[in-house]
Amino acid sequence: MKFRDQLWDRQDVQEYSIANSESVKPVSFSNRSQTAEAIQSWLVYNLAQRLKLEPQEIEIQKDFIDYGLNSIEAINLSGELENFLGCRLDPTLIWDYPNIETLVLYLAGESDISESASELCAANGSAAPKAEPGEIPPEYYRFDLYPEYRQLQQQLDAIASLGISNPYFTAHERVVNDTTLVGGRELINYSTYNYLGMSGDPAVSKAAKEAIDRYGTSVSASRVASGEKPLHQEMERAIADLVGSEDAIVYVGGHATNVTTISHLFGQNDLIVHDSLSHNSILQGCVLSGASVIAFPHNDWQTLDQMLCERRHCYRRVLIVIEGVYSMDGDIPDLPQFIEVKQRHKAFLMVDEAHSSGVLGKHGRGIGEYFGVNPDDVDLWMGTLSKSFASCGGYIAGCKAVVEYLKYTAPGFVYSVGLSPANAAAALAAIRLLEAEPERVARLRDRSKLFLELAQARELNTGMSKDSAVVPIIVGDSVQCIQLSEALFKRGINVQPMCFPAVPSGTARLRFFISCSHSSEQIRFTVDTVAEEFAKLCPEYTN
Structure with missing residues (x-):
């Protein structure tokens, strides 16, 4: 069923609830x-x-x-x-x-x-402070006494007490690609997602500079008001063509793209079912929507199918949300199976391609090209411009109806300034360069495969990573993970540790983003060094 046929205004919710009171039963004490x-x-x-x-x-x-x-x-x-x-x-x-x-x-x-x-x-005597009339506890009006902030400080103090330098907010002193410059030292870099080497490419930088000369550094208004530029229209047309959809809309931030799109299109009496490893931006959109939200086990389309068999009839709209590549694990869902489930249960399907657009498929068109599916079988293609496309922002590609509706009504678009001229021009130039040089995708695929195979040969735990440019090395213990990151930094390798709560407790990892610019020599040196340093920290690892 087409989106335009299912589009409801929010004022219809109450009317729908009354008409469908037998099938839709919000929580009440009597239930x-x-x-x-x-x-x-x-x-x-x-x-x-x-x-x-x-x-x-x-x-x-x-x-x-x-x-x-x-x-x-x-x-x-x-x-x-x-x-x-x-x-x-x-x-x-x-x-x-x-x-x-x-x-x-x-x-x-x-x-x-x-x-x-x-x-x-x-x-009931729980942890919330009980204040006398007229007394307000200081943690209610002082940020430095927020329990959450104090917990953060304890974590940072614990890292410092172990003599480990803080691995976060490191200043990088030049364009970050296969290498970076930190404190005057050049390091092999795996902590940015410049997958195709587009950021810093002369053609992309030239386009951004020319856009600044013509349009300035900001469009200075919401695009609905007076911030629209020809560059925006060209960029959105290029994105739609890349994905294979009718149209596209670009927001100023990738995180905001998910939050505002999900929360705006879905609401009360709707159901959102998402993968259990979904990105924070998806979860925040779910929370703000007011819809019922259920997670299904990671990549488990069979359980999703069973859940919808049991519950689809209780809701108005249903949205299924998955990702093209999961950024903490580097694995890929079985998209054709999710499409089949979506079609059978008359649901919407959204695919977050932040880490798969520009990476998967022969020409970098994403997971749709990777599996050879009809792009129209996915209702909402989401992607970011900050990774493969050397810019900033996020997009939604889909049918003309949903894009037009979002452009006139989505809060994160209507009430936000438009994408800057430089960022729009950079993204457009990167997409055109990708079309002209698909060999970048092939080289990225080869380098990623080499890293994964070498790591597995050294019996390093790469988790579920497959066919993507994200390869985790799972350490387990958070302290050891941070120590390993620091040891690698001293040996000329920059890679960030990912610890709880970013990943589940006990699964701390180093997350390697591979670039098409990495050489095979850099990758071989890196894997050998990781194995050597890991063996020093974990005696049980002997490879």
């Missing part, structure tokens, strides 16, 4: 059939599973944030809880009721729905 004991047991068990703890280690009055539960895990837990209870829940429920005790009271109908989470905490 809650589980006992408080059953709900508490379920929450204790599932939280323990997520945190790799024993159930007896879970304290029901301890705040979820104190367990280190991040936003992705919180939303996933809320979605699974919705399945368990068989009723609709707000995706922000974990934030509204900050510990198991208060959440159970709400879900079992044993507390008044008008009570706020802080009132419940105070009444």
Whole structure:
């Protein structure tokens, strides 16, 4: 079914809910059939599973944030809880009721729905401070006393106490490609996603400079108002042609592209089902949408199919969200299977191509070309311009109806300044250069394959990485991961550590972004050095 046939205005929600009251049942106390004991047991068990703890280690009055539960895990837990209870829940429920005790009271109908989470905490002796009338605790109005900030400081202090230099916010002193310059030292670089070497390419830089000379450094307005430039139209046409869709819209940021598009197109009485390893921007869009949100196991289209068999009839619109390449793991979903599931259940499908556009497929057209699918079978193609295309911003490509609707109504587009002339020109030049030099994609594929094969030959844990330019080396322990990054830096290799909560606890890793500019000699030296330094940190690793 075409998007234009399913497009609803938000004011239709109430009317639809009344007309479909038999099939769409938002959460209400009368619908809650589980006992408080059953709900508490379920929450204790599932939280323990997520945190790799024993159930007896879970304290029901301890705040979820104190367990280190991040936003992705919180939303996933809320979605699974919705399945368990068989009723609709707000995706922000974990934030509204900050510990198991208060959440159970709400879900079992044993507390008044008008009570706020802080009132419940105070009444039940949990961590929220109880203030006397007229007294406001300082952590309520001072950022330096925010519990979350203090927790961050403790983590940074712990790193410093081990004599490890902070690996974050390192200043790079020139164009970053296969090498970089830090503190006057040249290092082999794997921590930026200049996959095709477009950033710093003379043709791309020339186009950006010419755009500044003609249009200035900013378009100085929303494009709807007076910020539109011919460059924007040319760039969006080039993106649509690259993807194979009718039209495209470009936002000023990739993260904002997901947040504003998902939250604007979907809402109450809708369902969003996303991969459990989805990027933060997808999760934030889900939260702001107000839709029901459920995560399915990573790349598991069979479980997704079963979930929709059981629940599709309860919702108006359904959005399935996957990624072309998962940025922490470097693996690829089976797109044709997800398309088949989407079509059978009459759902929308969104594919985030941040790390696959320009990388996958013979000509770098992305995961659609990689699998040879019809681009029209995906409703929303999302991508970023900051990786393969040497610029900044994000895009949505799809049918004319959805693009036109977003251009006139999406808050992140309508109320934001348009993409700068330099960034628009750089992206357009990079796309044209990709079309003229597809050998860059072939070289990137060869270099990525070489890195992966050499790492696996040295029995380094590369996780699920396959056919992409992202290759993780999974270390496990966060401290060892940071130490390994520092050891490699001293030997002339720049690669960033990724630790909890960016990745699940116990799966800290070094994340290598491969570029077509890397030489085989650089890659061989890197893998050998990683193996040598890892053996010093982990005696059990002997390869």
